Amino acid sequence: MxxxxxxxxxxxxxxxxxxxxxxxxxxxxxxxKRARAISAGLRCMVCQNQSIDDSDAxxxxxxxxxxxxxxxxxxxxxxxxxxxxxxxxxxVLLKPTFGRHTxxxxxxxxxxxxxxxxxxxxxxxxxxxxxxxxxDEEQKALEALLKRDQGA
Amino acid sequence: xLVEAGHFALALALGLSLIQFLVPLWGARTNDPVLMSVGPSxxxxxxxxxxxxxxALTVAYVTSDFSVLNVVENSHSAKPLIYKISGVWGNxxxxxxxxxxxxxxxxxxxxxxxxxxxxxxQANTLAVQAAITIAFLLFILMTxxxxxxxxxxxxxxxxxxxxxQDLGLAIHPPLLYIGYVGFSISFAFACAALIxxxxxxxxxRIVRPWTLGAxxxxxxxxxxxxxxxxxxxxxxxxxFWDPVExxxxxxxxAGTALLHSTVVMEKRDALKVWTIxxxxxxxxxxxxxxxxxxxGVLTSVHSFAVDPERGSFILGIxxxxxxxxxxxxxxxxxxxKQGGIxxxxxxxxxxxxxxxxxxxxxxxxxxxxxxPLALEVLTGDKISVGAPxxxxxxxxxxxxxxxxxxxxxxxxxxxxxxxxxxxxxxxVFGVVIVATLVMLAFTAGGPVGAPLGIGLxxxxxxxxxxxxxxxxxxxxxxxxxxxxxARNLPRSAWGTALAHAGVGVTVIGIxxxxxxxxxxxxxxxxxRISAGPYTVRLERVVPRQEANFRxxxxxxxxxxxxxxxxxVDTMKRLYVxxxxxxxxxxxxxxxxxxxxxxxxxxxxxxxxxxxxxxxxLVLLIWLGAVVMAAGGALSLTDRRLRIAAPAPARSIPVAxxxxx
Numbered sequence: 001m002x003x004x005x006x007x008x009x010x011x012x013x014x015x016x017x018x019x020x021x022x023x024x025x026x027x028x029x030x031x032x033k034r035a036r037a038i039s040a041g042l043r044c045m046v047c048q049n050q051s052i053d054d055s056d057a058x059x060x061x062x063x064x065x066x067x068x069x070x071x072x073x074x075x076x077x078x079x080x081x082x083x084x085x086x087x088x089x090x091x092v093l094l095k096p097t098f099g100r101h102t103x104x105x106x107x108x109x110x111x112x113x114x115x116x117x118x119x120x121x122x123x124x125x126x127x128x129x130x131x132x133x134x135x136d137e138e139q140k141a142l143e144a145l146l147k148r149d150q151g152a
Numbered sequence: 153x154l155v156e157a158g159h160f161a162l163a164l165a166l167g168l169s170l171i172q173f174l175v176p177l178w179g180a181r182t183n184d185p186v187l188m189s190v191g192p193s194x195x196x197x198x199x200x201x202x203x204x205x206x207x208a209l210t211v212a213y214v215t216s217d218f219s220v221l222n223v224v225e226n227s228h229s230a231k232p233l234i235y236k237i238s239g240v241w242g243n244x245x246x247x248x249x250x251x252x253x254x255x256x257x258x259x260x261x262x263x264x265x266x267x268x269x270x271x272x273x274q275a276n277t278l279a280v281q282a283a284i285t286i287a288f289l290l291f292i293l294m295t296x297x298x299x300x301x302x303x304x305x306x307x308x309x310x311x312x313x314x315x316x317q318d319l320g321l322a323i324h325p326p327l328l329y330i331g332y333v334g335f336s337i338s339f340a341f342a343c344a345a346l347i348x349x350x351x352x353x354x355x356x357r358i359v360r361p362w363t364l365g366a367x368x369x370x371x372x373x374x375x376x377x378x379x380x381x382x383x384x385x386x387x388x389x390x391x392f393w394d395p396v397e398x399x400x401x402x403x404x405x406a407g408t409a410l411l412h413s414t415v416v417m418e419k420r421d422a423l424k425v426w427t428i429x430x431x432x433x434x435x436x437x438x439x440x441x442x443x444x445x446x447x448g449v450l451t452s453v454h455s456f457a458v459d460p461e462r463g464s465f466i467l468g469i470x471x472x473x474x475x476x477x478x479x480x481x482x483x484x485x486x487x488x489k490q491g492g493i494x495x496x497x498x499x500x501x502x503x504x505x506x507x508x509x510x511x512x513x514x515x516x517x518x519x520x521x522x523x524p525l526a527l528e529v530l531t532g533d534k535i536s537v538g539a540p541x542x543x544x545x546x547x548x549x550x551x552x553x554x555x556x557x558x559x560x561x562x563x564x565x566x567x568x569x570x571x572x573x574x575x576x577x578x579x580v581f582g583v584v585i586v587a588t589l590v591m592l593a594f595t596a597g598g599p600v601g602a603p604l605g606i607g608l609x610x611x612x613x614x615x616x617x618x619x620x621x622x623x624x625x626x627x628x629x630x631x632x633x634x635x636x637x638a639r640n641l642p643r644s645a646w647g648t649a650l651a652h653a654g655v656g657v658t659v660i661g662i663x664x665x666x667x668x669x670x671x672x673x674x675x676x677x678x679x680r681i682s683a684g685p686y687t688v689r690l691e692r693v694v695p696r697q698e699a700n701f702r703x704x705x706x707x708x709x710x711x712x713x714x715x716x717x718x719x720v721d722t723m724k725r726l727y728v729x730x731x732x733x734x735x736x737x738x739x740x741x742x743x744x745x746x747x748x749x750x751x752x753x754x755x756x757x758x759x760x761x762x763x764x765x766x767x768x769l770v771l772l773i774w775l776g777a778v779v780m781a782a783g784g785a786l787s788l789t790d791r792r793l794r795i796a797a798p799a800p801a802r803s804i805p806v807a808x809x810x811x812x
Contacts, residue, residue, distance in 0.1 A: 019387045021752050021761050022674040043536045049394045051538065054387050094538030101533055105523045109516040109545045116508050124496070124504070 019054050024061070026068055035068050038080055042067070043094050051094055155220055158208025159299035162249075165201035165256070166289040168194050172259075172282035176275035180348070188271055191278035192263035198285060199260040202253045206240075209249060209298050213240050219305035222246065222298040228311035228729055230699040238322035239312045244446065244462075245298035247325060251442070252288045254326075254333040258362075259285065262337060269358055276344030277337070284336055287469045295462045311700060311729035320380030328373030328400060332438040334366025335407060339435030342428045343477055346484040351428065356418035359431070361788055363414060367407045368784030374400050375777030386735040386750045388668075388765045390773060393542040398521045399441035405514035406434040409507045416503050419565060420494065425485050426507070432481060436474040437514075443470050444521075498568040502560030509553040516545050554608055554659065558615025561652060562622075576622050580614045598667065605663020612656025616649040647787025651780045658776025661744075664769035672763045674755070684766040686747050687711040691719070693760065701727045703736075706751050706760060710740055717742075724751045744771045 020039075026032040036053060042063060044055035052060040052067075063084070070080045084092050096102045172194035179187025212220045213236050216229040226243040227236055235242075241250040259281045262274065269277070292298070341359045345351040377400070382390040391397065410430040416423045447463035494500040520537045527533050558580070562573045574581075588607030595603060623645065624637035669684040680689045688708040696703050703725040710718050722738030738749040745768045752761030 019752075020672065020763070022672050023761075025672060041538075041540050043538060049392065049536075049538055054389060054392075056386075089534060091534040091536055094536050095540035095544065096535045096537060101527060101531065102523075102535065105519060105537065105541075106545075108519045109512060109549060112515045113508070113512040113549070116512060120504055120508055 019056055019060075020064065021061070024064055024068065026072065031068075031071050034077060035064070035071055038067055038071075038077055039064055041081075041094050042084060043092050045088060045092060154208045155212055155217065155299050155301070158205040158212075159297070161201040161205040161208070162289060162293060162297075162299070165198050165205070165252075166286065166293065168198045168201065169282045169285040169289060172198060173279050173286060176282075177279040177347075180272045180275040180279070183272075185271065188275035191275050192266070195256070195259040195263035195278055195281070198282075199256040202249075202256045206249055206253050209246060210237060210240050213237065216309065218307070218309055219301050219303070220298075221300045221302040224302055224306055224309045226312050227309040228700055229308060231312065231317070232699070234319070234322060235312060235317045239316075241325050242312050242316045242321055245292070245296045247329075248288065248292050248296050248446070249298055250326065251329055251333065252285060252292065254329050255281070255285055255288065255336060258333060258337050262340075270354075272348060273341070273344050273355070273358070276347050277340045280340035280343040280347075281336065284340070284473065287472070291462075291465050291469065295465050308729075311727065314701065314725065314727035314730065314732050314734050315384060317700075317727075318380065318384055320376060320384065324373060324376045324380055327369050327376055331366050331368075331370025331373050331407075332400075332403060332441065334362060334369060335403060335431075335435040335438050337362040338366070338410065338431040339477070342431035343480060345428065346480050349484055349487045351424055351488050353418050353421050356414050356427065360411075360414045360418060363407060363410055363431075363434075364784050364788050367404070367411055368781040368788070370400070370404050370407060371777050371781045371784070374404060375774045375781075378777075379774050383737050383739060383748075384734075386737055387763075388737070388748050388750070388767065390770075393520075393539040395521050396445055398517050399444045402514055402517050402521075403434055403437040403441060405510050405517065406430060406437050409510040409514070410434050412503050412506050412510075416500050420500055422494065422500060423504070424488050428485065428488070429481060430507075432474075432477045436470075436477070437518075439470050439473060443467060494565070495567040497563070497570050499560065499563045499565045501568070502556070502563050505556065506553065506560060509549055513546055513549045513553075516549065517542070520545070551608070554612060554655065557652060557655070558611060558618070561615065561619055561648065577615060577618060580611065580618045584611045584614060595667075602663050602666035605666070606660050609656040609658075609660030609663060612659060613653045616653040616656070620646065620649050643790030644787045647783045647785075647790065649783070650786055651783025654776045654779030654781075654783055656776070657772050657779055658774075661769055661772030661774075661776060664772065665767070667768050668770075669766045670763060672761075674759050675762050676759045681762060681764050683747070683764045684768075685713050686764070686766050687714075688720075688747075688749060688762075688764055690760070690762070693754070693758070700729065701725045704751075704754060706738070706749075706762070708738060708749055708762075710747065712742075720747075720749065722749045722751050724754060741771065744769050744775070746770050 020036075026035060039053035040051050042052045044050045044052045044057050044060040044063070046057050046059050047055045050060075052063045067080055067084075070083060075083065081093065090096060096105065098106050172191060175194075176188050176191035179185070179190065209220075209222070211217075212223050213227055214233065216223065216227060216236070218224050222243065222245050226246070227239050231239070239246075241247045259278060262269065262277055262281065265274070338359050341355065341362070345355055374397075377397070378390050381392070382388065410427065413423050413427045413430055417427045443463075443466045447466050520542055524535050524537050527535060558577055559570075559573055562576050563570075564573075584607050587610060588603055591603035591606065592600070620638060620641065623641055625634040671681040671683040673679070673681045675681065675690040677690055677692065680687050682688075688710050691707040691709050694705045694707070696705050703723045706722050706724070708720050708722065709716060710720055718740060720738040720740050723736035725734050725736060726732070727734065735751055740747045745766070748765040748767055750763045750765075752763060754760050
C-alpha cells in the first residue's frame with residue numbers, strides 16, 4: 001500500500017527528470033561509485049522517504065549533480081555529507097547521526113533485546129520447578145498405574 | 153437511488169453491529185443461550201448489509217455515475233473495466249469500506265463456526281468484533297462517506313492515479329486487508345478470553361487457524377506490494393523501508409511471533425499471558441498501520457492537521473482499542489493460570505528465543521518509523537530514518553535468528569539436547585559450509601555478502617528438508633516405509649518445513665541482489681548497452697495512443713553473450729487526464745533472474761536515456777514469500793481437520809490436567 005508514496009510521486013513527477021541519468025554519470029568509475037553510495041544515504045527532501053539516488057524529482061537531480069561536483073572538487077565523503085547537512089540540516093541524512101537527540105533511537109534495539117531477554121529469563125525462572133512434581137499419594141497412584149500397564 | 157440504498161445499508165449495518173455488540177456480551181455474562189445466539193445471526197445480517205453497500209459503490213464505479221463525488225475523484229469513463237472495479241478500493245473512502253466488509257466477512261465465518269467454538273467464547277468474540285465494526289462504520293459515515301453526491305454532476309471524472317492503474321493494485325490491498333483484519337479475530341478471541349478470565353490449549357487450537365490464515369494472506373499481500381513497487385516505480389528496488397511498508401511489516405512480524413507462541417500454548421499449555429499480549433499487540437499494530445497510512449501523519453506532522461477530522465478519529469479508535477485491550481489485559485491477565493514447564497534448551501525455549509528476536513525486530517521497526525515524528529513534535533528537530541538505519545539495525549537481529557532456526561526446529565519439546573540436535577544437522581551443516589566456501593572461491597573479489605547470504609538461505613532450506621527426512625527415515629529402513637512415514641507426518645509438520653524453507657528461498661533471493669549489475673547510457677536507434685552477460689539494442693521508439701493515456705513504446709532487442717534471445721518493450725506513458733508521466737519497466741524473465749530496462753529522459757533529438765539492470769535470482773525474493781504462505785495454507789488443512797472434530801479436541805486438555 002503505497003498510496004501516499006504514489007501520490008507524492010505523482011506530485012513531484014512533474015518535470016521530465018528520472019533517477020540517475022546517463023548525462024550525470026562521472027567519467028571516473030571510482031568517483032561515480034562513491035557518488036552513488038553517498039546518494040543512497042541522502043534524502044530527497046520533497047519526496048516520501050526516497051533517497052536522491054532513487055528519486056525522479058528535479059531537486060534530487062540537482063543534489064546528485066551537487067554531490068558529484070563536490071567529489072570532483074576533491075571533497076571526501078564526509079565533507080560532502082557535512083556540506084549537505086550544513087545546507088539542508090540533518091533531515092537530509094537517511095541514517096541519522098548518533099547524538100543526544102537520537103540516543104534512544106540507536107540504543108533501542110539493544111535495550112529491547114537485553115531487557116526482553118532478562119524479562120523472559122526471570123519469568124521462566126520464577127516458575128516454581130516443583131509445580132509439576134507429585135505429592136506422595138499421587139506418586140504411589142502413578143506407580144500403581146504404571147505397574148498395571150506393564151502387567152497388561 | 154442505488155447509491156442512497158448503499159448509504160442506508162451502511163447505517164443499518166451500524167445499528168445491527170450495536171445489537172451484535174451488546175446482546176451477546178450480556179448473554180455471556182448472564183449465561184443466557186438465547187441472548188448469546190443473537191450474535192451469529194446479527195453477524196450474518198451485518199455482512200449482508202455491508203456486501204450490499206460495497207456492491208452499490210461498485211455499480212456506481214462500473215456505470216461511471218459521476219453524480220457520486222468518490223467516483224468523480226477516482227474514475228474516468230475511458231478507464232478499462234478492471235480498473236473501474238479496482239478503483240473502488242483505490243482511494244481512501246472505498247478502501248475503508250473494503251476494510252469493514254472484510255471485517256464483517258470474518259465475523260460471519262466465526263458466526264458459522266458453531267460446532268468448533270464454545271458458545272460463550274463465540275458470543276464474547278462476536279461482541280468484540282462488533283465493537284471494532286461499530287468504530288470503523290462510525291468513521292466511514294462521519295468522515296469518509298463514499299456515497300456523497302455532487303451537484304451538479306460533472307461530465308467526466310478525474311481518473312485514478314495512473315500508478316495505481318495496475319493489476320497489482322487490484323490484488324494487493326484486498327490481500328493486505330484480509331491479513332490485517334484477520335488478526336482482528338485473534339484479537340477478539342484474546343479479549344473474549346480475558347473477559348471470561350479463562351484460557352487453555354483449546355483456545356490456542358481455535359485461534360491458531362485464524363492467525364495462520366491472516367498471516368499467510370499478509371505474507372502474500374506484502375510480497376505482492378513489494379513486487380508491484382519493483383516493476384511499477386521503475387528503478388528496480390523491491391523494499392524501501394518506507395513508513396507505509398513498515399506499517400505492514402510490523403503486524404507481520406508480530407503475527408509471526410504470535411503464530412510461534414500459539415504453538416507453544418497449544419502443545420504445552422505455556423506462554424499463555426504472552427500469547428494473549430501478542431494477539432492484542434498484533435492487531436494493535438494493524439490498526440496503527442491503518443492510522444499511519446490513512447491519517448497522512450507520515451508525510452509530515454503538518455499534513456496531519458490538513459485533515460484533522462479523519463486523523464483524530466482514527467487516533468481515537470486507536471486509543472480506545474489499544475488502550476482498552478491493554479487495560480483489560482492488565483486487569484484480567486493475572487487470573488490466567490500458567491502451565492507447562494520446560495528446560496531452557498527445548499523447543500519451547502527455542503520458540504521463546506524466536507519471540508524475543510522477532511519482538512525486538514518489530515520494536516526496532518516501530519521505533520525507527522515513529523521516532524522522527526515524536527522527535528519533531530517534542531523538540532522541533534527534523535531527522536530522517538531511512539533504509540541505511542534499518543539495514544544497520546534490523547539485519548543483525550534477523551540473521552542470528554535465522555541461523556538458529558534449523559536448530560530450534562529440530563529440538564525436542566520440553567527438554568532438548570543441543571548436542572543431539574547438532575548431530576542431526578551435521579550433514580546439512582557440512583554441505584552448506586562447503587558450498588559456501590566453493591561459492592566464495594569462485595566469486596573471489598565480488599561481494600562477500602552474496603555467498604554468505606545464499607549459504608544461510610541454503611541452510612534454512614536444507615535444514616527444513618532434513619527435519620522431514622530425519623522424522624521419517626531411519627538407517628536401513630526401506631524407501632517405501634520412509635515414504636509412508638513421511639506421508640503420515642502431520643500436515644502441520646510439512647507446513648512448518650515448507651514455510652521455513654520459504655524463508656530460506658527469500659533469503660537467497662535477497663542475498664543475490666548483491667550481484668546486481670547495471671548499465672546506463674543515452675542511446676540512439678541501433679545503440680547498445682550491457683549489464684553483465686546481457687546486452688540490449690535500441691530498435692525503435694513508436695508513439696501510441698490508448699484510451700486514457702498516450703505512450704512512447706521503446707522496443708529493445710535482447711542478447712546474451714552476443715546471441716539474440718528476444719525482444720522487450722518498455723514504455724514511457726503520459727496519462728492525459730492527470731497530466732502525469734509514468735514508466736513501464738521492460739522486464740525479461742530468464743529462469744529465476746530478470747533483466748530490467750527502464751526509460752528515462754527522451755531527448756529532443758530522439759535519443760533516450762536507458763538504464764538496464766541484470767538481477768540474478770531476484771524472483772526468489774517473492775517466490776519465497778509464496779512458499780511461506782503455501783506452508784501456512786498446508787498447515788491450515790491439518791488444523792481444519794482437527795477443528796472439525798471438536799470432541800477429541802476438547803478431551804485433550806482434560807487428559808493433560810492430572811499431570812500437573
